[in-house]
Amino acid sequence: MTILIDKDQVISSPALVPTERDLARDHGVELTIGLVNNMPDPALKATERQFMKLLQAAAGPCRIRFHCFSLPSVKRSPEARWHVESEYSDLSDLKKQKFDGLIVTGAEPVAPELDQEPYWRDLTELIDWAKANTRSTIWSCLAAHAAVLHLDGIARRRLPAKCHGIFDCDVVTSDSMTHAAPAPLKVSHSRLNEIAESDLVQAGYQVLTRSETAGVDVFVRQYASRFVFFQGHPEYDALSLQREYLRDIGRYLARERDNYPRLPVGYFDAATEEKLARFEKKAAHQRHPALTNELPGLNLRADIDAGSAAAVLFRNWLQYLSAETEASIPARQSKDVGSALGLPRR
Structure with missing residues (x-):
């Protein structure tokens, strides 16, 4: 499904479709972006x-045609599957056109190794397709780990403890x-694994x-x-890490995980951290779902x-993407004029 995003448009649902009048308006540069x-x-x-x-928020004068997709091999509950089937475009539609930009998120791991995940084949085919059919693609968290494994055989490493919280990240390379x-960029991290900077640099990636504390952020x-x-x-919005932390507490109390989750770094205020420490002690002795x-x-x-890093990066x-699109317009216009005049193609 296509979603049209204009700067002043209020977004309520991925099912929001533009009218013919909206499509006829002139908004300058138009970008086609997909979210998998x-x-x-x-x-x-x-x-x-x-x-x-x-x-x-980042679009400025740009007009964005936004398409939602999901890998069909990602396991879903009936409710989530219905949402994807009714509100998202089929992944096969993605490969029928070229996209200016693509954003690919991670998925919750279910296998010991990335290349054993049920969606591995679909994801690697998407990686190969995106190399030639987008101007730029963002790979987020687990999707980033999967991409570098597929592209260069760089395996992620298991961390001694979950990297979970808001971390100060410094710019180490000048880049657009x-x-x-x-300075610094405050960025949410939530992962059990990492890619070593030395492995990335050796393979030719540029760390930005x-x-x-958290290691490599953007590369x-x-x-x-x-x-x-x-x-x-x-x-992530301000409450994303809180939702994950409470989810993990619930899993611990339901005995779906062995260890009580650690507090997110640099996230809750001091008084809240004290209250949560007392709750953890109680949970160890009264481990029951009702304790939530x-x-x-x-x-x-x-x-x-929250959101300051994302605002800069996505703008x-x-x-x-806009600069790349504008640079290609004169060449396309010249080609169109030549075709109209019957000039031979070179």
């Missing part, structure tokens, strides 16, 4: 909203993606941002398409600055 949303069912709709709002970025590689990789989640009803009220730190990404 493979996030787990509880985060599926939130991820749609996050990326659409980011693109809307990080133009006018605040990193955190002393890039140029093919026919410019591939941009996020180990973090700059698109006794979770304390949660307050975030005042300085998390710069759209400007890159």
Whole structure:
């Protein structure tokens, strides 16, 4: 399904379709962008909203045609499958046209190794297609790990503990993606694995941002398409990490995981961290799903600055796509005029 995003348009649903009058308006540069949303069912709709709002805020004078897809081999609940089938375009439609930009999210892992995931074949075919059929593609979190494994055989490494929280990331390479970025960039990370910077540099990737604590954040590689990789989640809203943390507490209390989740780094305020520490001790002795009803009220730190990194990165990404699009317009116009005049093609 196609969603038209204009700067002043209020986004309510991925089912929002433009009218013929909207399509006739002149908005200058027009970009076609796809989101391949493979996030787990509880985060599926939130991820749609996050990326659409980011693109809307970053669009400026651009007009964006936004298409939602999902890998068909990602396992879904009946409700989530109905949502994807009714609101998203079929993945086969993606490969029938060229996209200016593509965003590919990760999926919740179900296999010990990435290349054993049920969606591995679909994902690697998408990686190969995107190299030649987009101007630039963003690979987010697990999708970034899968892409570098497929492209260069770089395997991710298991972390001793989950990297979970908001981390200060520094720009280490001057690049259009990080133009006018605040120092530091505060970025959400939520992952159990990492790609080592030494492996990326040796294979020819360029690291743009990193955190002393969380490691590599954003890195890039140029093919026919410019591939941009996020180990973090700059698109996360202020409550995304809270939802994940509470989900993991629920899984612990339901005995679906062995270990109690660690607090997200740099996220809750000091008073909340104290209350959550007391709750953890209680949960260890009264491990039962009903205990979630006794979770304390949660307050975030005042300085998390959610969305600031994403605003910069996505504005710069759209400007890159717009510049590439505008550069190709004179060549296309010249070709069209030549065809109209009956001139031979060269």
